[in-house]
Amino acid sequence: MERITRISSRVPAVAPTLADVAERAGVSRQTVSNAVNNPDLLRTDTLARVQEAIVELGYVPNRAARNLRTRASHLIGLRMSPVQEGTANAAMDRFVHSLVWTSREAGYHVLLFSGEGPDPLEGYDDLLRSTAVDAFVVTDTYLGNPQATWLRDRRAPFVAFGRPWGDEAAKHPWVDVDGAAGTALATQHLLDQGHTRIAWIGWRKDSFIGEDRRAGWSRVLRERGHPTTGMASRVEDTVWSGREASGVLLDEADPTAFVCASDTLAMGVLHTLAERGLHPGRDIAVVGFDDSQVAQVVHPGLTSVRQPLEEVAIAVVRSLEDLLATPSYVGAGLLLTPTLTVRGSG
Amino acid sequence: MERITRISSRVPAVAPTLADVAERAGVSRQTVSNAVNNPDLLRTDTLARVQEAIVELGYVPNRAARNLRTRASHLIGLRMSPVQEGTANAAMDRFVHSLVWTSREAGYHVLLFSGEGPDPLEGYDDLLRSTAVDAFVVTDTYLGNPQATWLRDRRAPFVAFGRPWGDEAAKHPWVDVDGAAGTALATQHLLDQGHTRIAWIGWRKDSFIGEDRRAGWSRVLRERGHPTTGMASRVEDTVWSGREASGVLLDEADPTAFVCASDTLAMGVLHTLAERGLHPGRDIAVVGFDDSQVAQVVHPGLTSVRQPLEEVAIAVVRSLEDLLATPSYVGAGLLLTPTLTVRGSG
DNA sequence: GGCCCCCTCTGGATCGATCCAAAGCGGATC
DNA sequence: GATCCGCTTTGGATCGATCCAGAGGGGGCC
Numbered sequence: 001m002e003r004i005t006r007i008s009s010r011v012p013a014v015a016p017t018l019a020d021v022a023e024r025a026g027v028s029r030q031t032v033s034n035a036v037n038n039p040d041l042l043r044t045d046t047l048a049r050v051q052e053a054i055v056e057l058g059y060v061p062n063r064a065a066r067n068l069r070t071r072a073s074h075l076i077g078l079r080m081s082p083v084q085e086g087t088a089n090a091a092m093d094r095f096v097h098s099l100v101w102t103s104r105e106a107g108y109h110v111l112l113f114s115g116e117g118p119d120p121l122e123g124y125d126d127l128l129r130s131t132a133v134d135a136f137v138v139t140d141t142y143l144g145n146p147q148a149t150w151l152r153d154r155r156a157p158f159v160a161f162g163r164p165w166g167d168e169a170a171k172h173p174w175v176d177v178d179g180a181a182g183t184a185l186a187t188q189h190l191l192d193q194g195h196t197r198i199a200w201i202g203w204r205k206d207s208f209i210g211e212d213r214r215a216g217w218s219r220v221l222r223e224r225g226h227p228t229t230g231m232a233s234r235v236e237d238t239v240w241s242g243r244e245a246s247g248v249l250l251d252e253a254d255p256t257a258f259v260c261a262s263d264t265l266a267m268g269v270l271h272t273l274a275e276r277g278l279h280p281g282r283d284i285a286v287v288g289f290d291d292s293q294v295a296q297v298v299h300p301g302l303t304s305v306r307q308p309l310e311e312v313a314i315a316v317v318r319s320l321e322d323l324l325a326t327p328s329y330v331g332a333g334l335l336l337t338p339t340l341t342v343r344g345s346g
Numbered sequence: 347m348e349r350i351t352r353i354s355s356r357v358p359a360v361a362p363t364l365a366d367v368a369e370r371a372g373v374s375r376q377t378v379s380n381a382v383n384n385p386d387l388l389r390t391d392t393l394a395r396v397q398e399a400i401v402e403l404g405y406v407p408n409r410a411a412r413n414l415r416t417r418a419s420h421l422i423g424l425r426m427s428p429v430q431e432g433t434a435n436a437a438m439d440r441f442v443h444s445l446v447w448t449s450r451e452a453g454y455h456v457l458l459f460s461g462e463g464p465d466p467l468e469g470y471d472d473l474l475r476s477t478a479v480d481a482f483v484v485t486d487t488y489l490g491n492p493q494a495t496w497l498r499d500r501r502a503p504f505v506a507f508g509r510p511w512g513d514e515a516a517k518h519p520w521v522d523v524d525g526a527a528g529t530a531l532a533t534q535h536l537l538d539q540g541h542t543r544i545a546w547i548g549w550r551k552d553s554f555i556g557e558d559r560r561a562g563w564s565r566v567l568r569e570r571g572h573p574t575t576g577m578a579s580r581v582e583d584t585v586w587s588g589r590e591a592s593g594v595l596l597d598e599a600d601p602t603a604f605v606c607a608s609d610t611l612a613m614g615v616l617h618t619l620a621e622r623g624l625h626p627g628r629d630i631a632v633v634g635f636d637d638s639q640v641a642q643v644v645h646p647g648l649t650s651v652r653q654p655l656e657e658v659a660i661a662v663v664r665s666l667e668d669l670l671a672t673p674s675y676v677g678a679g680l681l682l683t684p685t686l687t688v689r690g691s692g
Numbered sequence: 693g694g695c696c697c698c699c700t701c702t703g704g705a706t707c708g709a710t711c712c713a714a715a716g717c718g719g720a721t722c
Numbered sequence: 723g724a725t726c727c728g729c730t731t732t733g734g735a736t737c738g739a740t741c742c743a744g745a746g747g748g749g750g751c752c
Contacts, residue, residue: 015477064739068737271646376732415708
């Protein structure tokens with residue numbers, strides 16, 4: 001009887017269902033379902049008739065019903081990390097954009113959730129058990145980060161953006177960018193410009209990512225016989241720290257160029273230069289890391305290592321698809337190489 | 347019989363269902379459902395018994411099933427606008443963060459989707475008709491933007507961040523920030539510092555937001571009897587345009603301060619100053635708009651109008667709740683006032 | 693002509709939660 | 723003691739798509 005009401009009203013208040021399409025096309029529900037999901041199974045004329053009915057009614061499959069039956073939501077969970085005011089952390093945003101775009105092509109949408117709160121794992125648990133998402137993309141994989149371990153223990157499907165630092169036994173799929181290759185690129189670029197005294201400003205030693213990026217700088221310099229001792233500083237990732245560290249290095253190590261672990265630190269160097277009346281690029285070269293918006297708009301442009309986040313997103317989604325297609329999928333790691341965007345600062 | 351297999355296995359491969367909890371607690375399914383959704387309906391001891399069973403089994407309601415029955419997904423759709431490389435557009439990210447956080451408290455999650463492609467409305471349509479999302483948050487409400495009109499025609503629930511510019515008849519809920527109040531604040535601040543020749547660099551005349559922000563600057567200056575003619579420039583929102591415009595204004599109008607419609611334009615002014623050996627804040631004052639990360643990390647800090655995006659998100663979610671609770675909800679508009687973050691540039 | 697096979701297509705059952713109408717039950721009232 | 727009332731609790735139906743087993747129909751082969 002509901003059917004009758006629905007048809008009699010001009011503008012159906014309720015969206016058409018599979019049964020409506022079936023009735024209109026003169027076939028069964030299953031045939032319509034096949035027309036949508038397995039068109040190959042239908043005879044050509046039947047398929048055409050069903051598709052016509054679908055268009056006429058403006059039928060769109062109900063997600064909830066499909067999700068319930070197939071036990072899949074076609075949603076990927078991504079946890080928003082807390083905002084860092086005062087830093088030039090733009091990599092994440094570009095990555096999210098790329099991920100959304102790439103997911104769409106693969107038939108997935110991105111579900112954002114906030115991990116802030118007492119228990120960072122709470123959000124993961126609820127979403128997973130309530131079948132709200134099919135898998136997660138994890139972005140912080142520092143050592144001791146409970147997320148990766150926890151997800152693995154639960155056999156929750158996830159792909160990490162970032163290597164499982166310090167846990168070689170980890171057997172989950174991951175995608176990462178070779179930070180050392182990036183800073184090596186930056187260092188080599190500065191050597192090509194004639195610089196020989198190239199300083200490093202990076203993060204504290206307990207940061208695996210920071211040490212990785214530092215390794216690229218030190219390796220290239222050592223290979224060419226240029227000094228590294230006394231040329232490096234390890235500080236927190238703030239503009240203020242970068243400013244302090246560069247001031248000390250300028251006074252004590254006489255560098256002509258800086259390679260930094262982040263654009264934030266590089267901005268600190270620019271502060272010091274401005275305060276001392278030195279011109280970035282002309283007097284002292286500065287290279288940052290992440291190619292953030294800050295690097296793009298600051299005067300005279302900050303040369304920076306750019307992570308191929310579009311490719312990362314593509315690789316992440318591909319891994320995700322493999323993972324969801326074959327539950328026993330043994331994850332592989334993929335390391336991508338960044339590029340150097342050269343601007344006025346060096 | 348499935349029940350038996352499930353219980354006999356140590357680690358259930360399938361998540362426990364409402365029926366499992368009911369059996370364990372010795373009540374009916376509906377009672378468990380009530381315990382979850384309407385605890386008030388249960389007698390205290392029954393409630394306790396059910397809750398105990400829920401905890402023991404680790405029961406979490408299946409979203410797909412709930413969504414199917416209730417015809418709601420508890421998801422809010424947010425379209426990712428295309429990335430703008432080379433601009434300091436950080437407002438959006440802060441807003442997304444705030445929205446995710448606020449939504450969580452209201453029991454919603456944020457579904458990101460990409461609107462890029464031939465038809466910008468396609469994403470909206472599919473998500474809505476497939477009942478993937480309950481409502482949308484729309485962020486671009488410039489005149490002629492088809493989204494708002496289209497959504498209203500479809501009676502799709504949505505709340506806009508941004509006024510329905512040029513369409514006073516629009517009757518949907520919206521939240522916006524008073525741009526004129528922000529630039530008035532900035533201009534007043536510069537007057538307090540002793541500046542009287544204050545220039546404006548904004549967007550082209552067809553931008554309602556740009557004209558709104560410009561109005562704050564011109565109103566304050568006129569009230570105090572200071573010049574505005576020849577002191578304004580309307581350009582595209584790029585660093586390069588800001589640099590060009592500020593160069594011309596410095597040559598022709600002799601301003602001592604700039605108020606800009608965006609941080610991007612303000613960065614352009616900083617370029618000009620750097621090229622001319624002028625010091626921002628000391629020689630020429632510069633104020634931007636949005637308090638982006640760029641404003642926070644650039645030397646010597648860019649004074650900027652800061653939108654209360656956390657409050658915007660809260661208001662948006664509140665409207666969304668009202669809207670979904672009462673379908674006939676007639677939207678109201680809410681205009682919030684920004685603040686000024688003062689830094690070294692002025 | 694009879695038989696078998698393959699390609700299409702069908703209808704009932706199912707996923708797991710909520711809606712709905714009604715039953716059970718204890719206490720208060722007459 | 724019977725009746726009524728209100729608070730709890732119950733079981734069947736339902737949301738809309740997919741899974742599954744099997745029916746129907748046409749062609750090829752002997």
